[in-house]
Amino acid sequence: MEIFKVVSFCIIATILIIIIKQQKPEMALLLTITAAVGVMLFAIYKMSDIFNLLDSLANKSGINKDFLIIIIKITIIAYIVEFGKNICTDAGQTAIATKLEMAGKVVIVTLSLPIINSLISILTGLV
Amino acid sequence: MWLYSYDGVKFMDIDLLFKIAGIGILVAVLSQVLSKAGREDQAMMTTLTGLIIVLMLVITQISDLFETVRTVFKL
């Protein structure tokens, strides 16, 4: 059961962080980043199976793959921006966190412009 | 010892955690000793050095993360 490994990893990390936090807060932050990145890597590896299934489904059904790629990019951007925002807030820097969030929003909207384009063209084709 | 491996990239490196924690404790102790001994500047230098070393390790880890994301999602 791999989930036990993940849980124990996180608990050990938390304990270490608490120990170090009083002495050297910056080290604690770096420890947080490491632990979070590590667990995220595990999660992404687990997602690769799902993602392969989605990919083969998309290939078989012959839909437009561009849409799928855009959606996935947007999803990943959402994740990573969320991650960075959390780390910044943990360190107490909410200003940076909110600005990062805004930047993420802007990037997502920019990425989704082609979708809006195609939707509008379909609608005007109807009328 | 690492808990997971994918394409040779080590995930959830307990070793890494202990390494960083160890460096952190070491740097804390050293800087306290040095500052108690009156060498404030050297204390600050060790702190900075420790930070830079740990930062290097973490950045390696983060770049691994992004590389994995790119390969898994085939972007």
Next chain:
Amino acid sequence: MSMVKKKRIIIFFLIVISVFNMFFVNIKAEGNEENQDVKENLAQDLDFDEYIKTIDEHIKESGLYDIDINSITDELMTNSKLDYNSLLGKVLSVFSKEILGALNGAISIFIIIIVMALINSIELENKSDVTKIAHLACFLVIATITIATFIDVISMLKDVINALTTLMQTISPFMMAILIATGAITSTGIIQPLLLFVASAIGFIITYIVIPFLSISVAFNVISSISENLRLNKLSKLFSSSSMWIVSVILTIFLGILSLETSLSSSVDSLAVKTTQTAVSNFVPVVGKFFSDSFETVVGASKIIAKVGGGVAILAIVLIALVPILKVLSIMIIYMLLGAVVEPICGSEQINKFISGFANIYKTILGILIGVTILFVISSGIIFNLANSVVK
């Protein structure tokens, strides 16, 4: 006049009368074959082959290539039984093709929804704005796909209504000829313009009223799912159900008028035909009975042609409308399944409401299609029934 001349005249008349009698007996003895010849001649006169050919073209245009109307017609003419098994098999093959096509679109939507569910399940902390925007982007993609499907269906609806209307307009000259051949003259005068009016009115109403209503309903659906503040769900449902209502009201009115007119005018016609028959057979001396009896033969033959023609017409209507009906049916089924499957996976309600709203709209479209088909089938049935009701 001398006795010889008188005798000659009498003998001459006797010979003429006996010749006529023999002729008459011959006709009766030939019986069935004569019937067949009459049928064929009548068919040629009424351009039966042209009629069958036009129906064939209509059916081929609507995409059912396998079904051969000519062979079906011949079978009907000879032993009046329809080969249901092979027809059913062909219909099923078309149905499976349509379901596969609709499945494609549904799979793409499903994939996007899975991705959305992933986002949902992992960013579970707060409704932070980044996740909201990612939601919105996913929703836009889903909306694009569903709206593209909807536009496809609407244009197909327009096409099929056009095809049915032109089919009815093509049939009407033939129907008129058959009805006159069986003697229903008054009925033809009334039914003919009524039928054309019904066909074009239905086409007009559906193109200019029903389809805009449906589009408005879809637009409201999309709007109410994008923004959480603006709730237009009920309004959307109102538009779609009112369009269904309009079509059913029109159906009822027209069918009512049609059946009323036929029952009234068919009694007038049978009276007129019987009167003419009696008059001809009694008042015209020698050939009167011959004429009125052969009239019944002709009417009998044309009744068979009318039955066959009517059966083929109804079959053609059903077949032309069948493909779109099956397509809309399969799309609707798949959307309902999708809605059911998505509901536990995806947390956001907007997708759920969006898909179930769409399934509702497709249900309305299906109802409208079936209603119009039934209208045409029943009116053709009523009209072709007229042919049998005049001369018993």
